[in-house]
Every structure is written in C-alpha cells, then in structure tokens.
Amino acid sequence: MTRYILRRLLGLIPLIVGITILSFAVIHLAPGRPTSIEQSMNPRVSPEIQARLIKLYDLDKPLPVQYFHWLKRLIKLDLGRSFVDNRPVAEKILERLPITLVINILALKIILAIGIPLGIASALRPNGLFDKISTFFVFLCFAIPTFWLALLLMNLFSIQLGWLPISGIKSIDFEYFTPVQKILDIGRHLILPIFVSTIGGLAGISRYMRSNMLDTLQQPYIYTARAKGLPEYIVLYKHALRNAILPIVTIVGLSIPGLLGGSVIFESIFSIPGIGRLFFEAVMTRDYPLIMAEIVLTAVLTMLGNLIADISYAYVDPRIRYRKN
Amino acid sequence: MPELLRIKNLRVAFTVGKNTVQAVDWLNLTLEEGVTTVLAGESGSGKSVTCLAVTKLLPENALVGPESQIIFENKNLLALSPHELTDIRGKKIAYVFQEPSSFLNPVFSIGDQISETVMLHQQVTRKKAEEETLQLLSLVRIKEARRVMHSYPHQLSGGMNQRVFLAMSLACKPRLLIADEPTTALDVTTESAILALLMELKKTLGFTLLFITHNLSIAVRIADRICIMHRGAIVEDNTVDAIFASPHHTHTQELIAAYKTIGSL
Amino acid sequence: MNKSLLTGILIISVIGLAALCAPVLTPHDPSNIDSNHILMGPSPEHPLGTDGLGRDLLSRLLYGARISLSVGLIAVGISTLLGITLGALAGYYGGILDTCIMRFVDIMLCFPTFFLILGVVAVLDQSLFNIMFIIGLTSWMGTARLMRGEILSLKEREFVQAAVAIGASPSRIIIRHLIPNATGPVLVNATLGIASAILIESSLSFLGLGVQPPTPSWGNILIESKSTMAVAWWITLFPGLAILTTIMAFNFLAEGLKKS
Numbered sequence: 001m002t003r004y005i006l007r008r009l010l011g012l013i014p015l016i017v018g019i020t021i022l023s024f025a026v027i028h029l030a031p032g033r034p035t036s037i038e039q040s041m042n043p044r045v046s047p048e049i050q051a052r053l054i055k056l057y058d059l060d061k062p063l064p065v066q067y068f069h070w071l072k073r074l075i076k077l078d079l080g081r082s083f084v085d086n087r088p089v090a091e092k093i094l095e096r097l098p099i100t101l102v103i104n105i106l107a108l109k110i111i112l113a114i115g116i117p118l119g120i121a122s123a124l125r126p127n128g129l130f131d132k133i134s135t136f137f138v139f140l141c142f143a144i145p146t147f148w149l150a151l152l153l154m155n156l157f158s159i160q161l162g163w164l165p166i167s168g169i170k171s172i173d174f175e176y177f178t179p180v181q182k183i184l185d186i187g188r189h190l191i192l193p194i195f196v197s198t199i200g201g202l203a204g205i206s207r208y209m210r211s212n213m214l215d216t217l218q219q220p221y222i223y224t225a226r227a228k229g230l231p232e233y234i235v236l237y238k239h240a241l242r243n244a245i246l247p248i249v250t251i252v253g254l255s256i257p258g259l260l261g262g263s264v265i266f267e268s269i270f271s272i273p274g275i276g277r278l279f280f281e282a283v284m285t286r287d288y289p290l291i292m293a294e295i296v297l298t299a300v301l302t303m304l305g306n307l308i309a310d311i312s313y314a315y316v317d318p319r320i321r322y323r324k325n
Numbered sequence: 326m327p328e329l330l331r332i333k334n335l336r337v338a339f340t341v342g343k344n345t346v347q348a349v350d351w352l353n354l355t356l357e358e359g360v361t362t363v364l365a366g367e368s369g370s371g372k373s374v375t376c377l378a379v380t381k382l383l384p385e386n387a388l389v390g391p392e393s394q395i396i397f398e399n400k401n402l403l404a405l406s407p408h409e410l411t412d413i414r415g416k417k418i419a420y421v422f423q424e425p426s427s428f429l430n431p432v433f434s435i436g437d438q439i440s441e442t443v444m445l446h447q448q449v450t451r452k453k454a455e456e457e458t459l460q461l462l463s464l465v466r467i468k469e470a471r472r473v474m475h476s477y478p479h480q481l482s483g484g485m486n487q488r489v490f491l492a493m494s495l496a497c498k499p500r501l502l503i504a505d506e507p508t509t510a511l512d513v514t515t516e517s518a519i520l521a522l523l524m525e526l527k528k529t530l531g532f533t534l535l536f537i538t539h540n541l542s543i544a545v546r547i548a549d550r551i552c553i554m555h556r557g558a559i560v561e562d563n564t565v566d567a568i569f570a571s572p573h574h575t576h577t578q579e580l581i582a583a584y585k586t587i588g589s590l
Numbered sequence: 591m592n593k594s595l596l597t598g599i600l601i602i603s604v605i606g607l608a609a610l611c612a613p614v615l616t617p618h619d620p621s622n623i624d625s626n627h628i629l630m631g632p633s634p635e636h637p638l639g640t641d642g643l644g645r646d647l648l649s650r651l652l653y654g655a656r657i658s659l660s661v662g663l664i665a666v667g668i669s670t671l672l673g674i675t676l677g678a679l680a681g682y683y684g685g686i687l688d689t690c691i692m693r694f695v696d697i698m699l700c701f702p703t704f705f706l707i708l709g710v711v712a713v714l715d716q717s718l719f720n721i722m723f724i725i726g727l728t729s730w731m732g733t734a735r736l737m738r739g740e741i742l743s744l745k746e747r748e749f750v751q752a753a754v755a756i757g758a759s760p761s762r763i764i765i766r767h768l769i770p771n772a773t774g775p776v777l778v779n780a781t782l783g784i785a786s787a788i789l790i791e792s793s794l795s796f797l798g799l800g801v802q803p804p805t806p807s808w809g810n811i812l813i814e815s816k817s818t819m820a821v822a823w824w825i826t827l828f829p830g831l832a833i834l835t836t837i838m839a840f841n842f843l844a845e846g847l848k849k850s
Contacts, residue, residue, distance in 0.1 A: 011467050015696060016696060018694070026709050027709065027712070028708055033653040091571075139841060140834075142841060143834050145798050145833050147791065147792075147812070151816065151819065151826055153824065154819070155826060159819060184542060220428045223382060223422070223428065226380055226382055226414065228415035228417055228441070228445070229414035229446065230415075231440075232407060239433075241433070243432055257668055257703070261704035279708065283799065285706045295701065295706065298702050298705050299701045299705075301698075303700045306700075318431065318432055318434075
C-alpha cells in the first residue's frame, strides 16, 4: 500500500512539469509573441516604463528562458504581480480561494447526500415509476445550461419573490449584524450558487450509483448472502452497498475539475468573489500573470484531487489494499 | 429412510426479452434423509435452477408454476414469507456453489462472513462467533485458521475458498446441504481433496447431501442414488449400480457411453 | 430503432431544418433594429417577442441555431479526428509513443475544461473559427482513450493477425480494419461531444467571450436577459429552452446509439 502511494507520488512529478509547460505554452504561443503582451499592457504607460517591465518579465528573452524563470519563481511560490493593479497574484488568489472552496465543498456534500440515495432507490426498482421519473430528471439536469438555470432562479427567487438576495455574499448592512445574523446572511446569499453548483454533479452521481448498484446486485455473492438466510435489507445495504459504493470515493476526487469550471459561471452571475470570477476578470483584462497562475493552480488542484481519489480507493478496496499472500 | 425434502411438480420458466424459456418442466424428486443424491445432467438441463428454486433463490425474471410445491418439515417452502424463509436458509438448508471466489463477498474478511452466519442464526456475541469460526475452519481442515480468518477471498486459492465456504454453510449444522457443482472450477487434485472432505463432514455432521454435477465419475464416487436430468425433467432415478447395469433412457445411455470412453483413456 | 434514438433524431432534424431554412422561415431580418417595437412580448407578428433593440427574437434564435449547430459539429469534428488519430497511434504502436500520448492526455485532463478554454480565449482573437478550434482542441482526450482501448482489444483478434500476416502496412491496418470496428463507442462519444460543445459555446457567448454581438448566438442573446429579466421574460425563456432542447436531443441520440 505504501509502495502504491509512493509510486503515485513519483508519477506526479512529470505531471506537474507537464502542467506548467502546457500552461506556459497556452499563453505564450498564441500568434504575435511577445509584442501582444506588451501591447495588452496599459498603452498609456510610457515607453521607458514599458521597457522596464519588459526587462522585469523577460519578455525580450527567448521562450524557454522565460519558461524557466517563471518556473523558478513558481517553485518559490512567487506568482508574480497582476498587470491590472500590481498586487501580488498570490495575495489576490488567496483572498478569494476560501469562498470558492466553501461553496464547492458544501455542494459536494449535498451532491453525495442526495445523489447516492437517489441512485440506490432507482436501482432497487429498475424501470419502475420512481426510476423513470428520476431518469428523466437526471437527463434534464445534464442538459440544462447552468448559467440559464442561474438566471431563472435569480429571476424567480430574487426578483419576483424577493426571498433571496440577488448577488454577492453579504448584504450592505452586514457590519451591523449580530454573529448569528451574519451567518444567516451569508447562508442566504449562498443558497442559489450552491444549488446551481449541485445540479450537474447530482445527476452524475445518482446515475453512476444506479448503474453500480445494478451491477453489484447481479453478482454471485449476493446469492450467497440470501442463501445464508440474511434478511433482504442486510443483503442490500450491507453486502451490495458496500461493494457498489466503493468507486464513489474516486468520483469525489474526479468531480473537482467540473466544480471548479462551473464556479467560473455562477460566480460571475451571482457576483461571488471567488477564484472563478477572479479568473474571468483576469481573462477580460488580459492579466496574464494571474491567468497563468490560476490555470496552474486549478490544474494542480485537479491533480491532487485525482491522487487523493486513487489513494482513497486503494485504501477502501481490500483487493488493492491487501496483496495476495 | 424418512423423507426430508419433496419437490412436487416443479415448473420454472424464464422470460428473456419477449421469449419464455422453460427451464424446469414437471420435476418430481423426493430426498430421503441420509441418502446422498446426485443430480446429474448436461449443461442447461435445469439442475442449478432446480436447486436454487428449493429456497426461492431464483432471480426476479423466473416464473415458478403455481402447481409447484417444495415440501420440507411439513411446510411448502414456495408459500413461505421472506421472513419465514430466512429461518430456513443457511440454518436448515444450506448451499455450496461453483466458484467460491466469486460467491464470497470480496470486501469482507473470511472471519466476518462466517461469523455473520453464526451470529445470525445462533444469536451469540461477536466474540463467541469468532471462536466458533476458528473451530469451523479447523473442521474443514484449514491450518493457520487465524490467518485465514483475517484474510480476504482474493488472497486465498480456489480450494481454500471452497473449504471456507463449506465452513460457512455448515456453521449452523443444516439438515440438507445442496452443492451446485462445487468442484467444477477446481483442479483435479483439489477436487479430490474437497470431495473427500465433503464425505467426511457428511459422516461427522450427519447432513443429507444433494450434489449437482455434469461429471458422472464424481457421481459414481459419492452417490447412493443418481437422478439424471435432461431438458428440465428427471429421466432416470436409481442407484448407481442399477443405472449402469440397465440404463432406460437414451440420454442416460449416451452419458454412460461418454463416461466409459473417457474412463478407458 | 428504439425510442431514444427516434426522439433524438426527430428533434435534431427539426432544429437542423429550421436552422437551414432560417432565411425562409422568418419574415424579419435578425439584425433589423426597430425602435418602435422594443421589448414587445409574443405576438402574431413577432411570435417570440422582440429584444431591447426591437429585433425579432424568433429570427435571432433561428440564426443562432445555425451558429450553435455548426460550432457543435465542427468542434466535435476536430476533436474526434484528433482523438481517433492519437488514440489509434497510441494503441497500435504501444511503447514509448503510447506512454507519451497517454501522459499528454493525463496532463490535458488535469485542466478544468473551462479554465483551459478561457485561458486560450484570452490570447486568441475572438472569431467563430477560433472558438470551434479551441473547443475541439480541448475535448479530444476522451475519444483518444476510447480509441486506444478499442484498438488494444482488437489488436489481438484474428482478422488483424491475418492482415499483418499478409503484409499489410500499419496504416492500412489501422485505417481499414481497426478504426471501422471501433466506431460504435466513438460515435456515441461524438454525439455527447456535440451537446457539450454547444453548451460550452453558449456559456462562452454568455460571458461575452464567445460569439460577439450583433451575430446572434443563443448564449449572447441571454446576455441581454440579465438586465431585462423582470420586464421581458421571453428573452430569458426562449433562448434557454432552445439550448436545453437541443442538448437533450443529442443526449437522447447518444442513449439511443448506445442501446443499439
């Protein structure tokens, strides 16, 4: 088991290198190098300052050199400074990261809490009424554009009904609230974003759980469980479920890229100050240091998510955890 | 010999898509206590379906005819509620299946799976159940019982798993053990050992054995009585010697001919 | 011909035909600004209403259908071509080529699609072709893995051994024998890919980074709905429904293909 973990960790190194190369390449290999970067900088900046910035960012050196300098700074966790306001990129990201994490982790919990039982219930009576309804519902969730759903919900709940705030994470008079009121206020602001974030993942998990459960129920050892005289609920919820739910552990890790990507959209719509919206703003303003930093960051997060997923799976599945004697 | 189990007018059909396949067609069989019965026949003759039908273990798409009855201890098993069935399965009628590694749950340890049966039917504490498990494992001639108890099915060989399965099935001293081709997936040496073990346990624990196989040589070795199945019905039912001496049905004759040919190789 | 397949084909045909015949079906020019008819609800003259510049919504949606469908088809065309090629090469030749390609796939898969696409959008000019290109370049990985898997399992089959034995060249084997047999799952993937591409394009357009106004795209029509939601529900509802229905249709199609 430890050997497995070590092997996976070693395998990460080429992956990280690849991520950095690709991130760098994507930004720098676009047509018109490197002048378009200097053109995208504020044209009102004087030529002398521009020249200094070019020297500072090595924009006049060949690409591989630029890459290595960038990589060196990256390893030291120096992510450069934003083109827009000259603040350290790392600072800008760190102040927005928590909110995105909170929303996505909550969304993940809800996805699991609802999606898994939904999938199991569908599997227990395949092609029954419940199954047919939930299948249709799942199809709907897969097909609905998240930004449209966000708009509709916003329209319904914030504008028409006025129950929920339209945007942001705090009300204007937040400072005057008691601690409890503050928590409730943030909660009210987060309801719609979390809901929108949950919809896609919910469909995926419940579908996956359903097919896993159906497969497991066909397995020979389920016959054995019944033949032993076990009551049906133990056969289903102990013997079958324990096997069917094993791969869910990996699903959690694998949904990270989807959740991160989705946050770009709903954070922009609901004006949530998270890293998704930060990235969107960076793209709009062509703030390249920030763009590169976020691309690398999200890729690394995804990679870590996969790693944790694999290791968790190796841990919970005895067939991988314990080798043959 | 007193009657143990009586299968009356068993009819089982399966719906596959739009078609219906009759797997068992008017099967009648009476098992006497202490008499080792072998149900022999080629693949697809309905042997496995029959033995699964006894305690209603068939899948959902199986249709059991309304005139079918399985009489055990003065009750029709086919008419029992699921709750009543859990009292019979594993406790009075137990099973052994063909590929033990597939029929054991891969995510629970051997000890857990055996102790589960013990705790279920004997209402004892976990500690007591684990002691029972160790005893059962040595009953089936497993050395290093403690190590095996903490192992998982994928870590053990096929033969070892089959012993474990036997320990699990016999945990509650059932009256009837139904063995559905338990040695087919094992190599010849292991098969021999398992058969020997089975015979020995039969003497020690005193259960009645219903053994299913397509291999006549096994039948010859262990049977008191053979029933030949063909296309869902029993076509011949007699002692081993009587069948070999004067087989009635053409199918039996074919089987014996094949057996003799292979035997003389 | 199962139900899903039928439903999918039916809906897609309707949408496709509508898109093709857009000039015929609408009496209005989609870019015709008419300040006398701003923000009017559905009426016989404007079946789906008008937007803030008086433009007929129905015509804009129909022309938007052209954009969305073409983006979907071309982007998926690119990604499928790329995926099949890389996957086939990796699967057939194995060894270092296989490792390199699969590593590349792993690296690409580490980037959340949207982040990668937006990153590239930031450096390229905003043209329709670029969008198709970008989406295509970032969605080939699934197909590649699929293709590789199919090739690996088909490689050992007799008809391939036979072809090798009679001296067929690798490219011939790959193109004539292996790829045609792997089309099933790849087709399903491609169908789902079209749905995904349409979704990405409309999301990009909605964020202002895709198809630029005044060219109508279902996504960028919805930009306006943000500010007119309270008074003009039709601007929010109809483009979204269009996207939803199209994607569902492709999903049905994929389900139907899977079952057959």
